[in-house]
Amino acid sequence: MSLGILLEQVPDGDGPWWRMLASGLEWTLMVSALAWILAFALGSVVGVVRTTDRTWLVRLGNAYVELFRNIPLIVQFFLWFFVVPGVIPPVKRWVVSVDPLTYQLLTAVVCLGLFTAARLAEQVRAGIQSLSRGQRNAGYALGLSQVQTYRYVLLPMAYRIIIPPLTSELMNLIKNTAVAYSIGLTELFFRTREMGEMTFRYFEAFGAATVIYATIAFASNRAMALLERKVAVPGYIGSAK
Amino acid sequence: MIGDLDFGAVGRTLPYLMAGLQYTVQITVVAAIGGTLFGTLLAMARLAAFKPLALTAAGYVNLMRSIPLLLVIFWFYFLVPVILQSLTGADRPPQIGADRSAYITFILFEAAYFCEIMRAGIQSIPRGQAGASFALGLGYWQSMRLVILPQAFRNMLPVLLTQTIILFQDVSLVSLLNVTDFVGAATKIAQRDSRVVELYLFVAIVYLVLCSVLSFGVRRLQAKIAIIQ
Numbered sequence: 001m002s003l004g005i006l007l008e009q010v011p012d013g014d015g016p017w018w019r020m021l022a023s024g025l026e027w028t029l030m031v032s033a034l035a036w037i038l039a040f041a042l043g044s045v046v047g048v049v050r051t052t053d054r055t056w057l058v059r060l061g062n063a064y065v066e067l068f069r070n071i072p073l074i075v076q077f078f079l080w081f082f083v084v085p086g087v088i089p090p091v092k093r094w095v096v097s098v099d100p101l102t103y104q105l106l107t108a109v110v111c112l113g114l115f116t117a118a119r120l121a122e123q124v125r126a127g128i129q130s131l132s133r134g135q136r137n138a139g140y141a142l143g144l145s146q147v148q149t150y151r152y153v154l155l156p157m158a159y160r161i162i163i164p165p166l167t168s169e170l171m172n173l174i175k176n177t178a179v180a181y182s183i184g185l186t187e188l189f190f191r192t193r194e195m196g197e198m199t200f201r202y203f204e205a206f207g208a209a210t211v212i213y214a215t216i217a218f219a220s221n222r223a224m225a226l227l228e229r230k231v232a233v234p235g236y237i238g239s240a241k
Numbered sequence: 242m243i244g245d246l247d248f249g250a251v252g253r254t255l256p257y258l259m260a261g262l263q264y265t266v267q268i269t270v271v272a273a274i275g276g277t278l279f280g281t282l283l284a285m286a287r288l289a290a291f292k293p294l295a296l297t298a299a300g301y302v303n304l305m306r307s308i309p310l311l312l313v314i315f316w317f318y319f320l321v322p323v324i325l326q327s328l329t330g331a332d333r334p335p336q337i338g339a340d341r342s343a344y345i346t347f348i349l350f351e352a353a354y355f356c357e358i359m360r361a362g363i364q365s366i367p368r369g370q371a372g373a374s375f376a377l378g379l380g381y382w383q384s385m386r387l388v389i390l391p392q393a394f395r396n397m398l399p400v401l402l403t404q405t406i407i408l409f410q411d412v413s414l415v416s417l418l419n420v421t422d423f424v425g426a427a428t429k430i431a432q433r434d435s436r437v438v439e440l441y442l443f444v445a446i447v448y449l450v451l452c453s454v455l456s457f458g459v460r461r462l463q464a465k466i467a468i469i470q
Contacts, residue, residue, distance in 0.1 A: 209312055
């Protein structure tokens with residue numbers, strides 16, 4: 001094992017191998033960030049409607065979570081990448097007209113976003129349901145509407161409570177971006193494989209990727225722990241005060 | 242273009258697809274059992290008073306849990322032959338193929354996740370239980386085997402089974418190593434017959450039905466266990 005390979009030039013002349021991996025890392029982080037925003041927004045909505053008193057909304061939310069949790073991620077990637085354009089002609093026409101990279105990026109963000117949203121919805125629902133009934137009733141007693149009660153009373157508490165599980169979901173999302181390799185997105189795992197196949201230095205390539213992924217996982221874990229301390233509610237377990 | 246779909250392609254190749262599904266189920270069962278056994282040992286190691294052992298186990302578990310499964314699958318695909326060579330002292334690395342190395346990969350990978358579940362399970366047992374078994378004159382292994390682990394295992398059974406359903410879905414990633422699991426079989430037929438839409442829809446529906454039924458079963462079991470406690 002010698003790490004000198006990382007400094008050697010890529011045969012196509014795109015700079016050294018470490019830069020190739022770095023460009024993969026950029027894609028991994030970009031897809032993760034975009035998918036996280038989508039997942040957070042959609043997951044919050046689905047999680048919230050599952051705790052309301054509208055039965056049909058609760059059922060719809062439950063169905064969403066079941067659907068996205070019970071199909072393997074790679075199959076979901078294939079559904080978005082092959083099946084959706086295959087059955088919806090306007091999408092097909094659009095896919096053919098755009099840059100393949102655009103469609104790969106869009107597929108990865110939408111697929112990972114909707115997949116992660118189902119998991120976040122489950123956490124948001126659990127967070128809201130963990131609050132005592134008095135919080136909701138106090139909101140109503142103050143004359144707040146249901147929307148206002150969620151906005152000002154329930155959600156600010158629920159989000160703080162679920163930061164630890166959100167941390168693991170964020171780390172899962174970053175790890176799951178590697179599956180975008182299956183549709184040819186040039187993220188970190190794709191570049192790792194490419195380096196292995198072109199140089200036959202699999203151990204160095206996979207070793208480098210392992211270090212990078214472990215570092216991201218550690219960094220995002222620390223960042224969320226910092227956030228958790230910063231927004232902790234005084235008087236609750238986990239708050240310093 | 243729904244009208245153009247021809248699910249006959251699925252019907253004609255059903256035995257091939259079912260053989261793939263059977264492989265997926267085999268890996269799931271072997272990895273769930275092997276992972277639980279190895280994971281329980283890891284959990285005991287993480288809780289051991291001997292620090293170097295606890296730290297080694299924690300390092301293994303945290304490393305496995307911080308890198309993508311896909312990377313682990315490819316790591317073991319290359320490492321397993323080399324490890325087997327050093328174990329058997331053969332002249333060349335044995336050719337074992339991705340389909341067989343996957344068994345080892347999933348046992349070792351899932352063990353990290355099962356370890357954390359079993360650790361939580363062991364820690365949920367009141368300290369008095371361990372104290373009582375030591376007072377009865379049981380040794381460490383006896384009290385673990387006869388008192389602590391049976392209770393921890395039973396408390397954690399729903400979580401272990403939920404993790405097994407996730408494992409069942411995760412096995413699909415081996416299709417990227419050209420292994421003929423359920424998804425791999427579908428991919429091969431889809432490319433041969435140019436029936437991508439039909440095959441992937443079929444695979445998605447089968448997974449959806451199987452996993453929904455299984456997780457419904459786990460929820461029922463959970464409710465049952467909760468009443469007894």
